[in-house]
Amino acid sequence: MHIQSEEAESTAAQGCRPSRFAGLSGKLLWLTVICIMLAEVLFFFPSVANMRLRWLNDKLNAAAAAAIVIDGLQPVELPRYLQKETLEATGTKAIVLRKDGTARLLAMSGEMPNSVDQQYDLSDVPLMTAIGDALDTLVFGGHRIIRVYGPVQDSATTVEILMKDERLRRSMLIYSRNVFLISVMICLFTGILIFFALNSILIRPIRRLTRSIQSFSGDPEDPRHIFVPDEGHDELSVAGRHLAAMQGQLQKTLKQQKNLAALGLAVSKINHDMRNILASAQLMSDRLVGVDDPVVKNFAPKLLRTIDRAVGYTTEVLSYGKANESEPRRKRLKLHDLVHEVRDMLAIEPQSGIEFVMDIAPDLELDADSEQLFRVIHNLCRNAVQALTAPGRTPPEENRITVAAHRTGSVVSIIVDDTGPGMPAKARQNLFEAFRGAARSGGTGLGLAIARELILAHGGTIALVEKPSAGTRFRIEIPDRPVSLDDYRIRSVREN
Structure with missing residues (x-):
């Protein structure tokens, strides 16, 4: 049976243990991949925009080189077949050279478009404009006629070309595919490295801690x-x-x-x-x-x-x-009557010479459990009787136990005082601790421990009070329960 239970616990522990990729290490792996992909996406837009500008600049530079050669043949006009070959070599439909305030059409295909869809100036292109143009070409390009112009090196000569953006879009798509594949490879490679590094440095020690907690709790x-x-x-x-x-x-x-x-x-x-x-x-x-x-x-x-x-x-x-002690069943009670029962229960013998004094108003009421409060006061008074009648003790002129009480606002304070020898130093150090806070030889200290537990259940306090004369004095403070608005209204209706 013991072996079966151990096997069951082991199986249960394995069932609760997360898999390698579903646990913390797997989450870190996916988080790493996602972060790298986001970084690659943010890098992709400037990259594809830069690629588009380079591609257009290469076309413009090739057309500029051809335009300079053609312009050097003036006043001879370039034959039609050479114009066609030049336009096919540069991938354009027309080449225009602007120089000294004049524009010259150097080469033109037989199928000249009637209108231009987009115009791009490559002399000075802001980054956000380049990114917007690149996205526009990727999404809507492929069948548009575009006009591209820019200066030849650092001179005042300008070259213009007309071309379709089909090849440009195809090159941009190929570039995007390559960037995506490279990004995926970088993500996987980096993610795997981070996965194994974190698994060795972080996840494995955490798993050891987790297994230890699971086995220890079992x-x-x-x-x-x-x-x-x-x-x-x-x-x-x-x-x-x-x-x-x-x-x-x-x-x-x-x-x-x-x-x-x-x-x-x-x-x-x-x-x-x-x-x-x-x-x-x-x-x-x-x-x-x-x-x-x-x-x-x-x-x-x-x-x-x-x-x-x-x-x-x-x-x-x-x-x-x-x-545990039962919850206090609190109700309004007259403290004078309860202390009177305590005095009768003590049955103090007349020959003991002990005077029991009650300084409590007959109409003083408090909100408490009568049985539990009786146990507390009876225990304190019984301890006082035992202290006053201890063997070998020389009685003073007055052997007296005093129980006094008064109300201040919603709190009732009860004083239990005696004229005995007082609380020993050892008992003061371990007050209200069972089996350690006994005030007399052979005592257990359980009475004070139980009394403190009962008073705390009422939301009150019990404490040993210093006094100038010999003896022991305890003070108990019990607050009334807060009254809800509904209970107050019901009580007011009943009273009226």
């Missing part, structure tokens, strides 16, 4: 799945070292959590059984109180307090072992 407890980083100083090497450190730390944390979970389950079971045993012992100790024996009456209260502490300890451990 079985984070296996040390073999921890990433082995490269010895480098680039970003990927640094990321690999951080990933390895994070995986190692996470593996240790998971191991600790697993051990703590097993320990917590065992402790919960032990505490559950112990609580049942202590409940039986508590029933038997209650019967001992009624025995008419001085020795029994002397030790029975101490036995009861010891058993009560043990029961309270097991209750706290079981309560803290829950995954």
